[in-house]
Amino acid sequence: MAGRDPVVIAGAGVAGLAAAYRLQGEADVPFVVYERAPYVGGYSRTLSHGDFRFDLGGHRFYTKKAHVNRIVEEVVGEDLLVVDRLSRILFNDRFVHYPLSAFNTLRALGLRGAGRAVFDYAAVKLKNAFSAPVPEETFEQWALNRFGDYLYRAYFQVYSEKTWGIPCTELSADFAQQRIKGLSFREAVKDAVLRKGTDDSMVRCFLYARYGFGQIPEGLAAVVAEPNEILTGHTVAAVEHKDGRITAVAVTGPGGRRVQRTCSEFVSSIPVDEIVELLRPAAPAGVAEAARRLRYRSVVVLFLVIDVEQVSPDHWIYVPSRDIGFCRLHEPKNWSKEMAPPDRTGLVLEYFCQEGDATWGRTAEDLRAEAVADLASIGLVKPEWVSDCAVVRMPKAYPLYQIGYDRHLNVVTDYFGRFSNLYNVGRNASFLYTSSDHYIDMGLKAAENVLGHDHDLGEIGRESTYAETWQKGEK
Ligand SMILES: Cc1cc2nc3c(=O)[nH]c(=O)nc-3n(C[C@H](O)[C@H](O)[C@H](O)COP(=O)(O)OP(=O)(O)OC[C@H]3O[C@@H](n4cnc5c(N)ncnc54)[C@H](O)[C@@H]3O)c2cc1C
Structure with missing residues (x-):
């Protein structure tokens, strides 16, 4: 890589790898990817456990961006599967299709609950029609304003507080505005009358790879060739800057060996709070403080080996109940039969938590x-079927949109705006809760900016057309 300084890419998750994919083949723009972990893929990787494979929480691929879709089709090739999605939620002690539509919500609530839900919903609609809009800073205000008191308490509050670990009065409305579509009781009645109770919106297709979602990052990584390289086990430990440009990175490699690498441009998927800490000279105290105030939600994943062919036909099952420890589970074999041997199956359970709390520290x-008892109590798995397990801890799995986060984030992003050759891409670097297709797009567009384009990376993933009915749970 003699001659021009390389573009340095930090992180080999889908965002960093998409940037590498786009730059590969640009003869004048050499690059190097540094990845802290011993493998590529970040949170999009697929793990092996004996004869089983599993994602870190089921990962479907879905995009409305044709150019991203084309790349995924190219890198996964014949192994790309189209899967008909089936998900359910344990709602009011019954398994109902998910995402919840107005029709199946009313059905699950029973006659009396449905009556109260419709009454509260009508009341809030009337109030909205005749009075000034209530400010919607918190998720609670947002949900009450749209769905009324009964539905908010029966569904949104329980599920959101279990997932995010903070009261809905502390959760920013931004989370909902970006991710949850409205609800139409008119549609519910139409469903009931015209479709006689079927709900075809529940069957949607998504893409998946035969040997797990990890084939997407692996496919992107496979494109990278000399003189460029991906160095796993290499941590970017300091980021030097001068006169509004990132000039070099210090990298710690295997055995603690430290090297200095000058760079022409820096594409980073390092979490936003961590990169602020790595800057040399240090960021101003106010920026460092704002970055420290950004919080994340972590996940502990429990993989269970189950000694029967199949537990359920679902892709995901959502469990909002406070009496059950996990929030969601998926059965990888239903996504692709290659994920488990024919006579057995696996289950992946997600426990949402804060890094360092009691859940985080629990042994496998x-x-x-606990999982065996919980699964038995909801009638899914008999205790004697479970024969093995594994645990994976995922720090910073989700950015947490706690009230005030946007103020802190603005301070940090304003500061980053002064660097002309720094591109923050991906989930934790942009502090944006969306899906991997957007992070891939960020990586691609950052690479194009390196090549002279002028894409606004801040707009990616904020398109309102992506909101899904009710709670967007699978990301
Ligand atoms: C439970 C769960 C379920 C999900 N389900 C879906 C789904 O169904 N569909 C979907 O599209 N998306 C889904 N996602 C989102 C998807 O996993 C992430 O969006 C995606 O992995 C983010 O990619 P990234 O490249 O931004 O970050 P990451 O995957 O976090 O990659 C960042 C990489 O940077 C490396 N790194 C960090 N610091 C340094 C450093 N200092 N030096 C070098 N390397 C560093 C990390 O090791 C990591 O490999 C899900 C996520 C979770 C947590």
């Missing part, structure tokens, strides 16, 4: 014992 055996 302890979690397994």
